[in-house]
Amino acid sequence: MDSLFIRGGVKLEGEVSVSGSKNACLPMFAAALLTPEKCVIKNVPNLSDVRSMAEIIRSLGARCENIEEGTWEIEAREISCTAPYELVRKMRASICVLGPLVARLRKAKVSLPGGCVIGARPVDLHIKGMKCLGCSVEIESGYICVDARKIRGAQIYLGGRFGSTVTGTSNVLMAATLAPGSTIIENAACEPEISDLCKMLVGMGAKIEGIGSPTLCVTGVASLGGTAHSVIPDRIEAGTWIAAALATRGKVLVRGALKKHLGSFLDILERAECPFETRGSSSIYVDASGASYRPVEAVTLPYPGFPTDLQAQVCALMTQAKGISIVTERIYPERFMHVPELARMGAEISREGSSAIISGGRKLSGTHVMASDLRASAALVIAALAAKGETLIQRIYHLDRGYDSMDKKLAALGAKVERRKSSE
Numbered sequence: 001m002d003s004l005f006i007r008g009g010v011k012l013e014g015e016v017s018v019s020g021s022k023n024a025c026l027p028m029f030a031a032a033l034l035t036p037e038k039c040v041i042k043n044v045p046n047l048s049d050v051r052s053m054a055e056i057i058r059s060l061g062a063r064c065e066n067i068e069e070g071t072w073e074i075e076a077r078e079i080s081c082t083a084p085y086e087l088v089r090k091m092r093a094s095i096c097v098l099g100p101l102v103a104r105l106r107k108a109k110v111s112l113p114g115g116c117v118i119g120a121r122p123v124d125l126h127i128k129g130m131k132c133l134g135c136s137v138e139i140e141s142g143y144i145c146v147d148a149r150k151i152r153g154a155q156i157y158l159g160g161r162f163g164s165t166v167t168g169t170s171n172v173l174m175a176a177t178l179a180p181g182s183t184i185i186e187n188a189a190c191e192p193e194i195s196d197l198c199k200m201l202v203g204m205g206a207k208i209e210g211i212g213s214p215t216l217c218v219t220g221v222a223s224l225g226g227t228a229h230s231v232i233p234d235r236i237e238a239g240t241w242i243a244a245a246l247a248t249r250g251k252v253l254v255r256g257a258l259k260k261h262l263g264s265f266l267d268i269l270e271r272a273e274c275p276f277e278t279r280g281s282s283s284i285y286v287d288a289s290g291a292s293y294r295p296v297e298a299v300t301l302p303y304p305g306f307p308t309d310l311q312a313q314v315c316a317l318m319t320q321a322k323g324i325s326i327v328t329e330r331i332y333p334e335r336f337m338h339v340p341e342l343a344r345m346g347a348e349i350s351r352e353g354s355s356a357i358i359s360g361g362r363k364l365s366g367t368h369v370m371a372s373d374l375r376a377s378a379a380l381v382i383a384a385l386a387a388k389g390e391t392l393i394q395r396i397y398h399l400d401r402g403y404d405s406m407d408k409k410l411a412a413l414g415a416k417v418e419r420r421k422s423s424e
């Protein structure tokens with residue numbers, strides 16, 4: 001297991017380009033199962049999660065090839081209906097094959113994804129959606145078994161106690177594209193990744209209205225065709241780079257940071273008096289030399305609210321703001337694996353229920369820390385860059401799941417960073 005060695009105290013300087021969105025492209029790989037024709041997906045990031053999804057798509061019988069950097073071809077001529085545990089357990093997003101299998105084959109057997117360090121990760125809303133569409137759903141030996149021979153359009157309220165569900169919306173949406181009749185999904189997730197999926201599905205011939213709104217209207221069609229689609233930039237990667245530039249008091253142009261996707265995050269930065277400016281619609285420039293920040297209160301919410309996937313990174317940044325910040329997690333109340341590790345670096349941070357209380361302003365100091373999940377790992381990178389001294393972040397395979405070439409991009413911004421093999 002590789003580690004990332006960072007010598008802190010260096011201001012990041014230069015330009016960084018955001019890769020394609022992990023959370024947009026993963027359901028798109030699944031969407032290609034809806035047709036026997038070829039789908040071409042471009043601007044796909046080079047991530048281990050993408051390779052895991054490709055493995056699942058192949059295990060179902062489809063051709064799934066990375067034909068050139070950032071471009072994948074998927075051709076699902078003949079596919080089976082079973083997604084096995086040994087592949088699904090690796091990555092929660094595997095659940096996104098459920099909807100396409102139900103739609104295309106009128107049956108599916110998909111392993112329950114299991115939980116992870118950020119929370120239980122239930123799929124009750126996914127199952128509710130399938131049942132509302134007229135499918136019979138049984139849980140047998142850890143598998144979701146769906147008989148969709150009687151599938152038909154329906155009106156579905158898909159909200160849960162934590163709000164909307166992103167992959168749940170993807171699954172119900174994709175199932176509905178080939179379901180006879182019309183489907184209305186209420187309290188659908190509005191994340192940009194869902195809108196991007198809708199655009200791909202429309203390119204395949206799906207009939208979807210209300211794209212970007214919490215009410216999606218789908219008119220089922222008899223079949224879907226192939227398409228070519230380019231993935232939107234990753235707004236969470238963009239926010240991570242902005243936070244890193246601010247934490248190191250650097251000067252960084254983040255290309256691919258779409259202002260329209262980052263509104264709630266930029267609002268937090270404005271309240272913290274962080275210096276940044278938007279450059280056109282798709283870049284954000286940070287010049288934070290000599291800057292000092294104000295403490296903030298922030299609460300994660302479904303889009304367009306403050307994204308839970310940037311919560312850990314904001315905690316790391318707020319260690320640099322003199323005063324008391326309170327960051328509250330409303331999506332995954334347990335998502336605080338970064339708190340004890342930041343404390344090991346000298347941060348005055350503690351967890352109170354579903355909030356992190358940060359008394360910022362003290363200089364962090366480098367040490368050995370352990371990555372635990374994708375976004376907590378990103379928070380440790382931000383803290384290590386700002387800290388005095390050297391930090392070794394172990395188990396950075398977590399980072400490789402969701403950040404394309406992060407060490408290379410950091411080095412290009414002047415960071416003193418070195419990827420070390422576990423043998424070193």
Ligand code: EPZ
Pocket residue numbers: 022023024026092093119120121122123124125126127160161162163164165166167168308309331332374375402
């Ligand atoms: C997606 O996960 C993202 N992953 C997550 O990003 C992201 O944190 C999450 O949405 C919230 O924005 C992908 O898109 C691949 P949810 P998803 O269903 O769809 C509860 C990252 O770091 N819920 O929107 O699995 C759930 O427990 C990852 O890139 C139910 O109760 O999340 C959570 O509290 C981490 N029942 C809330 O809803 C369900 O059936 C939101 O979950 C489904 C979800």
